[in-house]
Amino acid sequence: MQDQLSAFCENWARVDLSYARRKNLTQYDVLIIASMIEKETLSPDERPLVSAVIYNRLHARMPIGIDATLRYGFNIPPTESIRESQIESHNPYNTRKLPGLPPTPIANPGLASMQAAAHPARVNYLYFVRKPDKKHHFFTASAKAFDEYEAAHGYGQH
Numbered sequence: 001m002q003d004q005l006s007a008f009c010e011n012w013a014r015v016d017l018s019y020a021r022r023k024n025l026t027q028y029d030v031l032i033i034a035s036m037i038e039k040e041t042l043s044p045d046e047r048p049l050v051s052a053v054i055y056n057r058l059h060a061r062m063p064i065g066i067d068a069t070l071r072y073g074f075n076i077p078p079t080e081s082i083r084e085s086q087i088e089s090h091n092p093y094n095t096r097k098l099p100g101l102p103p104t105p106i107a108n109p110g111l112a113s114m115q116a117a118a119h120p121a122r123v124n125y126l127y128f129v130r131k132p133d134k135k136h137h138f139f140t141a142s143a144k145a146f147d148e149y150e151a152a153h154g155y156g157q158h
Contacts (some may be wrong), residue, residue, distance in 0.1 A: 001121035002089040004108065015118045023055065035097075035105035036115035039068035042135045047116035049139050055120045062126065064095040112155055129155060 012031075020030045033054050035103050038106070040090050042118050067082060074086050074092025087094070113126045127146035128137040131153075 006010045008108065011114055014111065017118050020118050023059075029101055030032040030114070031109070032101045032105050034109035034113040035107040036064070036066050036068060036102075037116050038113040039072070039086075039106045041113070041137075043110060043137075046137055046139075047112055048119065048121035048127060049123065051116040051120035051127065052123045052135070053125050053139070054117075054136055056124065056126050058100070059098055060126065063097060063099050064101070067097050068103045069093045069095040069106055073102070090126045 015030070017030060031065070033051060036037075036054065037047050037050050039152060041050050054064055054066070070076065070082055070086060070093060071078065073091040074082075074089075077084070078083055089098050090097070092098065093106070095102060114115050123139070124141040125139045127143065128139045129146065129150055130136070131138055138146075140146050140149070
């Protein structure tokens with residue numbers, strides 16, 4: 001445990017938080033965002049893109065919509081589907097329904113997720129969904145393109 005905490009502190013000290021501060025985010029906000037990126041992203045090059053979606057949705061006052069927060073809040077294993085009742089709940093980790101960040105981090109992020117949380121990609125994306133390869137994501141700024149992608153790949157409505 002001490003090694004993990006030391007590694008976290010060493011990594012956190014390397015993160016430049018100036019951009020996030022300009023966006024009125026606290027250190028704790030960035031840590032929460034980094035934890036969501038850590039749990040949601042399997043492909044390293046997509047971390048800044050997921051971060052951008054989070055920043056853009058916060059700016060637009062939209063629910064963030066990250067399933068990893070729901071899984072954390074309800075302790076849902078990755079092998080289980082999220083139920084409609086959970087999506088409709090007022091659980092504080094339900095970022096599909098509630099605007100803003102969840103109340104706490106949902107994982108211990110690594111340096112790459114911390115860096116991405118502090119420095120999102122400069123893109124206008126508001127939506128992403130995991131591709132059928134279960135590793136990469138489809139990103140878009142268009143709700144229509146997002147809905148069409150989901151329908152074309154047999155995903156349920158969100």
